[in-house]
Amino acid sequence: MNVEAQYYTKLDNKKVQCNLCHHTCVISDGNAGICLIRQNIEGKLYQTSYNEVTSLNIDPVEKKPLYHFFPGTEVLSLGTNGCNLKCPFCQNWQISTQITTRKSVTIDELLDISFKNNIKSIAYTYNEPIIWYEFVLDCMKAFRKAGIKNIMVSNGCINPEPLHGIIPYLDAINIDIKGFNSNFYKWVKGNFDLVKQTVETISKTDIHMELTNLIIPTKNDDENEFESMCKWIASLNPNIVLHISRYFPSYKCNIPPTNTDTIANLYEKAKKHLKFVYPGNINIGNNTENTYCPDCSALLIKRSGFNTKTILKDNRCPHCNRVADFIIT
Ligand code: SF4
Numbered sequence: 001m002n003v004e005a006q007y008y009t010k011l012d013n014k015k016v017q018c019n020l021c022h023h024t025c026v027i028s029d030g031n032a033g034i035c036l037i038r039q040n041i042e043g044k045l046y047q048t049s050y051n052e053v054t055s056l057n058i059d060p061v062e063k064k065p066l067y068h069f070f071p072g073t074e075v076l077s078l079g080t081n082g083c084n085l086k087c088p089f090c091q092n093w094q095i096s097t098q099i100t101t102r103k104s105v106t107i108d109e110l111l112d113i114s115f116k117n118n119i120k121s122i123a124y125t126y127n128e129p130i131i132w133y134e135f136v137l138d139c140m141k142a143f144r145k146a147g148i149k150n151i152m153v154s155n156g157c158i159n160p161e162p163l164h165g166i167i168p169y170l171d172a173i174n175i176d177i178k179g180f181n182s183n184f185y186k187w188v189k190g191n192f193d194l195v196k197q198t199v200e201t202i203s204k205t206d207i208h209m210e211l212t213n214l215i216i217p218t219k220n221d222d223e224n225e226f227e228s229m230c231k232w233i234a235s236l237n238p239n240i241v242l243h244i245s246r247y248f249p250s251y252k253c254n255i256p257p258t259n260t261d262t263i264a265n266l267y268e269k270a271k272k273h274l275k276f277v278y279p280g281n282i283n284i285g286n287n288t289e290n291t292y293c294p295d296c297s298a299l300l301i302k303r304s305g306f307n308t309k310t311i312l313k314d315n316r317c318p319h320c321n322r323v324a325d326f327i328i329t
Pocket of ligand 1: 022
């Protein structure tokens with residue numbers, strides 16, 4: 001369904017400029033922006049994928065990944081087509097790089113599914129939710145009203161004004177830090193400064209934020225750069241959760257998978273600066289998938305794959321009473 005877009009400017013000759021992300025696409029009549037789902041139709045910009053989903057599932061919240069937000073609960077997860085980045089290693093390229101068959105679903109139907117399944121949260125995920133802005137925002141408002149939490153899984157490349165439009169409705173976010181330099185972001189057609197700005201803005205709110213860094217051998221596995229990233233995260237808040245994720249070849253990227261030692265080494269580096277660090281897509285042993293209290297080392301959450309056993313009763317360590325930086329209730 002087409003719905004007129006927010007955050008755009010009309011230009012001469014029926015052109016429009018989208019102001020949602022760093023690309024600020026100038027789009028001629030009949031064409032779509034880089035993200036594929038924002039199109040100029042007769043001099044107006046439309047969101048062309050409103051309430052059309054490619055994927056709709058109930059996932060464990062740990063799969064987003066969010067490890068400190070209602071651990072062990074299930075999340076209604078949905079996405080559509082398109083993306084504003086062009087990562088050659090995209091794991092979801094089948095839906096992000098082309099327009100595919102989609103299914104229409106109303107917000108009331110999504111609420112119905114959530115109520116029937118006793119769902120605590122909804123996640124806008126699978127492709128980049130920022131480019132689906134109008135539908136995501138309407139969903140967020142309805143789900144907030146229904147007492148269900150809103151989660152975004154995002155690359156963080158959103159301009160400040162639209163970001164401030166969603167902040168009041170957002171409860172949790174996982175932002176993918178693709179790399180920690182401008183060159184890497186050029187490779188994926190993103191904007192390093194904008195991602196940092198988004199993370200910094202969110203860190204000053206009550207929104208629960210976790211970060212993911214996918215480690216691609218030879219591309220973003222430099223130890224010093226990785227440590228600079230960890231120091232920057234720690235300067236915002238050392239309790240921000242970092243997931244260090246193992247890469248596997250996908251789409252246009254044939255680089256072999258990240259080896260276990262690299263993830264284990266970076267894990268140790270991150271732990272020098274951050275309280276909560278987890279390896280992703282890999283088991284590096286030593287119970288690193290579990291959460292322990294940073295002060296007294298008591299076990300707080302035990303994980304095995306997506307199975308979670310929560311020892312916490314509230315957001316305090318039951319042993320030493322330290323605030324454990326979890327959203328539980
Ligand atoms: S959201 Fe899409 S159309 Fe808008 S500026 Fe970004 S890539 Fe271009």
